[in-house]
Amino acid sequence: MGRFAMVPEEVITDRRLNKRELLVLITILLHSDKSRKSYPKRETISEKTGLPIARVSETTRKLVEFGWLEKLGNGGRGKACWYKVTTPQTVTETVTDTKTVTDTKTVSKTVTETVTPIEQTNEQTNKEKIEKKEKPKTAPKLHAVKPRPRFKPPTIPEVTEYCSQRNNGIDAEHWWHFYESKNWMVGSNKMKSWKSAVITWEKKNAKDKRNSNHAASQLDHTSTDWIERVNNPSW
Numbered sequence: 001m002g003r004f005a006m007v008p009e010e011v012i013t014d015r016r017l018n019k020r021e022l023l024v025l026i027t028i029l030l031h032s033d034k035s036r037k038s039y040p041k042r043e044t045i046s047e048k049t050g051l052p053i054a055r056v057s058e059t060t061r062k063l064v065e066f067g068w069l070e071k072l073g074n075g076g077r078g079k080a081c082w083y084k085v086t087t088p089q090t091v092t093e094t095v096t097d098t099k100t101v102t103d104t105k106t107v108s109k110t111v112t113e114t115v116t117p118i119e120q121t122n123e124q125t126n127k128e129k130i131e132k133k134e135k136p137k138t139a140p141k142l143h144a145v146k147p148r149p150r151f152k153p154p155t156i157p158e159v160t161e162y163c164s165q166r167n168n169g170i171d172a173e174h175w176w177h178f179y180e181s182k183n184w185m186v187g188s189n190k191m192k193s194w195k196s197a198v199i200t201w202e203k204k205n206a207k208d209k210r211n212s213n214h215a216a217s218q219l220d221h222t223s224t225d226w227i228e229r230v231n232n233p234s235w
Contacts, residue, residue, distance in 0.1 A: 005029035010087050016066055023049040024059045025068055028083050036085040153184050154194045162195060168202040175201060 005026060011017065017025070027048045032038035045056045060083070063069040067088030071081055154162075160172035175198065184191045191197055 003030050005032070008085075008087055011068075014066070014068075014088070017068075020049075020051060020055065021059055021062055021066075023051070024056060025063055025085070028060075028069070029085055032083070032085055038083040038085065039081070040083075042081075148192075151184070151190060151192055151194075153180070153191075159194070159198065162198060166198075166202065168198075168205070170198065170202060170205065 007026060007029060011022070011025065024045060027045050028038045028040060029036075030048070031040040031044070042053050042056045045051070045060075046053045049056070051059070060069060060071060060081075064071050067086060070084040070086055072083075154176070156173055156176045159176050163170045163172050163175075179185075179191065179194075179197065184194075186197060
C-alpha cells in the first residue's frame with residue numbers, strides 16, 4: 001500500500017487553491033510528520049506532481065502567501081527546505097450570536113450575510129399589516145357651501161325703478177303693500193327674490209288682460225247679432 005496523508009477539511013473548502021497548488025500541498029503533507037513538519041526537496045515534489053521545479057518554487061511561495069505553509073530556507077538544487085503546514089485564519093466559517101454568518105473564502109474579499117429567522121419576518125409582516133389597518137382614514141374634504149343671502153324686502157322706490165325698467169305698468173306701491181301685508185310670503189314659503197315676484201305678477205296681469213279683451217270681444221259680437229235680429233224679424 002502506498003503512502004497516505006491526512007488532509008485538513010479546510011483544504012477542500014478553500015476556493016483560492018487551484019489544481020497545481022493542491023497537488024503541491026498534498027505532496028508536502030505526504031512527507032510531513034505528526035506536527036505537520038516536512039522536508040521534501042523540490043525535485044521530490046516535482047517528481048510526485050509532474051510539475052517543473054520552477055513551478056514548484058512558485059507554487060510553494062503562493063501557498064506561503066495563502067497561509068498554508070511556513071517556509072524556512074530558500075532551498076536550492078539538491079537541497080531541502082523546511083516546511084510546516086498550517087491552517088489559514090481566513091478560511092473560517094463562524095456563526096455569531098446575532099445570526100450573522102461571515103464566510104471568508106478569499107484574502108481580498110469578505111462576504112457577510114445576515115440571516116433573519118422566518119418567525120421574526122412573519123411577526124414583522126403581521127405587525128405592519130395591523131398598523132396599516134389601524135391607520136385612521138383621512139376624512140374626505142368637504143367643499144364649502146356658500147350660504148344663501150338672507151332675504152331683504154325692497155323699498156317702494158326700488159320696486160318703482162324696476163317696474164319702470166321693465167315697462168310693465170305695475171303699480172309699485174300697490175304691489176309693495178300687497179306683499180308687506182303677507183309678511184313677504186309667497187303661498188306658504190318665504191319670498192326669496194322680490195324681482196322674480198314682480199315678473200310673476202307682470203305675467204299674471206298680462207294673462208288677465210288678454211282674457212278680459214277676449215271676453216269683451218265676444219260680448220260685442222253677441223250684442224250686434226241681437227240688434228240685427230230685433231230690426232229684421234225675418235232673420
